Amino acid sequence: MLVPMVIDGFEAAEDAAPADEVGDLIRSIAAGDRDAFARLYDGLAPRVFGLILRVLVDRAQSEEVLQEVFLEIWQSAGRFAPKRGQGRTWILTIAHRRAIDRVRSVRASDDRDRAAGLRELATTQPGVAERVEAKVESERVTAALERLPEAQREALGLAYYGGYSQSEIAALVGAPLGTVKTRMRDGLTRLRKEMGVEA
Template structure:
């Protein structure tokens, strides 16, 4: 009987050791978000410590200015605290969710800081004739974006995470590796497999 229990414990430990480090970290982040959603401040502190350097790196890449980047990083984590109850694990990994919010917030800050200049520019071009070719091109791009979103939904969470950072965030493979905390070879594999799946889903010839 004791031998059977010992064997079962050994088997359980072996299975735990076989869980990829990236997958284990993803599960831990999801557990933290669930605790944050219930108002757990200690979980939020752990969550902040794990992801703040990556968030700051993304924001700094967009804004460049260190002080603005720090300010926006704090705003992002306030938003994450508030939106944790709405996080849906079936729609993507925690890291993708966080990085998407971070990139959006950084871009919003750039747009806000440029708003006054844009306002003056709009006054100068108020009577400019509408470029119908540009309107048509924009409509086509929107349709293409819808196709891409549908194709992305067919990827695994890990593939989607890597592809999104590389092709929407503009990060190199090594930067994606650093942001996700996984080996470079793993990142390359996820991106390669994800792009193959996207190509097949969208019917693009190789």
Template structure:
């Protein structure tokens, strides 16, 4: 028998490439030949893929992809350029390596994304701790102020009251409240080591 200019008949001079015959027939749309090709090659192709990927479920997926590609591209197989078995195994190896590379790239992307998230969380935690420590320092410094100064500062900064409202609330003249706030803030700056 001659296929694409290549004599593949069994004339006693060499083995017949049955896989090549099945590929050529499958290229012509012969589904039975493709089924026989699958039966003849699937276990060997799966073994190759499994050796590359190690993961059985991914290997099964790649096996399907390989035979889909074989069905779709069987017309590109040239029997005079190599054996059918080698052509199919080359496709399988290429697909398996592509899957490994894609998996590694995905893992690397996930690792980088995880590192960014961890850095953001760590930064947020560090910022939160720093704010709590600073708030604690301010609270401790406020406790050291004389009561009238502490009251004026707390009502202004934590209560949101204006100096006039504070004066009315504590029953002190506006000038006195202004002095208490100015003196209280000055002492706070000194205790916290803040320069004006």
């Protein structure tokens, strides 16, 4: 699949206009407007692809996830709520969540393969105990993260798995910077408690 890497004026026009042009396109898509969908794809696909590639690193998987994102936009455009944020933020949030889901899926597959490989080992080799211990610790962290409230889990995931700054996270989730900082601080505090680690 060929993904254009230059946004030809669409984003600049959106930033300059006071109205949410992307939101207008999403509402048109909800009504079944294929031309609006094509305009949205042409305008935002490069930016969405860049976000996904930043999370996944793998270009082929990023292209697959890009297609999944735009399919989800086509199918769920009617659920877009303009009062909760701008259209571009809604789309970037979908893209980021899809990318994180893919990371988790790949990681789970790797973990299953690793566990199967460990079972097949007839004898214990040097370093196996350390790897098993690291895997168990990783599972503890993942389980502890799952017990956090969604907002805190999302903020920490964007920061530590996605590599985003607090300002970027605020823009992605459509929340004030102070709220994001609080979510991260509270999330880390609760994560330490869940893990039994003293502050």
